[in-house]
Amino acid sequence: MIDGFCHVRENIDTKKELIYIGTFSENGSLGIYVFDYDRKNKRYDLLQTIISKGSPSFVELSPNGKFLFSANREGLEGKEEWGSITSFAVDQGSGKLSIIQNQFSYGDSPCHVSVHPSGKYIFVSHYKGGNFVVLPIDEEGRIGEPTANVQLEGKGTILPRQEQPHTHSAIPSIDGKYLYVSDLGLDKILIYKFDENTGSVNPASQPFIRTIPGAGPRHFTFHPKNDIAFSAEEISSSICSYKVDKATGSLQQIQRLPALPPAFFGDNSSADVHTSPDGRYVYISNRGYNGLAMYKVSSNGKMKNIGYMPTIGMKPRSFLPDPKGYFMLVGNRDSNEVNIFVMEKDGTLTDTSGYLPVPSPVCIKYLEINY
Numbered sequence: 001m002i003d004g005f006c007h008v009r010e011n012i013d014t015k016k017e018l019i020y021i022g023t024f025s026e027n028g029s030l031g032i033y034v035f036d037y038d039r040k041n042k043r044y045d046l047l048q049t050i051i052s053k054g055s056p057s058f059v060e061l062s063p064n065g066k067f068l069f070s071a072n073r074e075g076l077e078g079k080e081e082w083g084s085i086t087s088f089a090v091d092q093g094s095g096k097l098s099i100i101q102n103q104f105s106y107g108d109s110p111c112h113v114s115v116h117p118s119g120k121y122i123f124v125s126h127y128k129g130g131n132f133v134v135l136p137i138d139e140e141g142r143i144g145e146p147t148a149n150v151q152l153e154g155k156g157t158i159l160p161r162q163e164q165p166h167t168h169s170a171i172p173s174i175d176g177k178y179l180y181v182s183d184l185g186l187d188k189i190l191i192y193k194f195d196e197n198t199g200s201v202n203p204a205s206q207p208f209i210r211t212i213p214g215a216g217p218r219h220f221t222f223h224p225k226n227d228i229a230f231s232a233e234e235i236s237s238s239i240c241s242y243k244v245d246k247a248t249g250s251l252q253q254i255q256r257l258p259a260l261p262p263a264f265f266g267d268n269s270s271a272d273v274h275t276s277p278d279g280r281y282v283y284i285s286n287r288g289y290n291g292l293a294m295y296k297v298s299s300n301g302k303m304k305n306i307g308y309m310p311t312i313g314m315k316p317r318s319f320l321p322d323p324k325g326y327f328m329l330v331g332n333r334d335s336n337e338v339n340i341f342v343m344e345k346d347g348t349l350t351d352t353s354g355y356l357p358v359p360s361p362v363c364i365k366y367l368e369i370n371y
Contacts, residue, residue: 130165147199178249331361
């Protein structure tokens with residue numbers, strides 16, 4: 001039992017909801033934690049723990065929900081200087097994971113993995129290596145050899161933090177035709193055309209958009225309905241909205257706002273960014289202030305701050321808005337817990353005092369299975 005939120009039960013519904021949490025291998029973490037969510041009774045059961053000491057930190061699910069991929073800091077024999085990627089099969093009855101394959105990540109310190117909308121490729125970003133890699137996925141969830149491996153070059157303005165490229169995420173467009181690569185070290189979001197037939201990438205007509213000096217773009221997400229995207233800027237602790245041209249992939253800045261309360265003057269680095277399911281609100285996490293900044297989003301991409309919510313923990317690295325719009329899970333890495341909030345109709349958050357005791361949580365993903 002977890003603070004009234006986790007009980008043993010028998011699921012008699014035809015839909016099963018799962019929460020997958022990737023972690024760093026520290027503070028007693030065992031690896032990847034899988035929770036069974038009972039929405040009716042607001043309860044979380046610890047369903048499975050995947051034992052891994054390789055820091056399976058960032059996880060992502062395939063669009064069809066049949067596979068999960070983890071980016072692991074620890075390398076494999078023969079290429080210990082690289083990280084690794086693990087593919088898992090998701091049992092379509094229970095939601096449990098079973099390992100399919102370990103593969104090289106082809107770079108140092110993989111920090112992010114995303115999946116192409118077709119499910120045929122994954123994109124792996126390397127923070128220390130400053131490169132991103134495209135890896136093909138077959139129908140059995142096995143990972144092939146790279147179809148692209150792009151090494152970025154250059155540096156930013158805040159030294160030594162931006163002394164080299166630090167590729168932090170690579171996000172495919174909703175239609176899969178473009179790839180948006182956020183590099184914290186270069187102060188750029190790079191834009192590539194993606195060829196689904198070959199898995200190759202080439203610079204788009206607008207090859208990149210430059211942020212303000214010292215912004216440090218980290219994570220990037222699309223609005224669920226409009227041609228808008230949002231960027232979490234780690235170093236400057238800010239959020240930026242962009243107009244997206246779906247035909248060319250180009251970005252045009254709409255607005256940049258601070259992610260911190262005006263009265264906060266301590267050290268901080270912003271981390272994750274997500275919208276509410278309906279796109280009316282966007283949120284960004286802050287490590288240092290230890291809270292989420294909340295914004296209302298207009299149809300043209302303009303944002304209006306509606307407040308700040310402390311995350312009741314330390315260093316909120318990742319968070320997950322419920323796809324159905326009722327709760328928010330926030331992973332507080334340094335306090336070893338995932339805290340549970342209610343998403344109110346006005347976009348604000350309310351603490352439930354509930355939490356999941358997960359050591360060093362880094363990434364949280366949701367899956368619904370019909371069976």
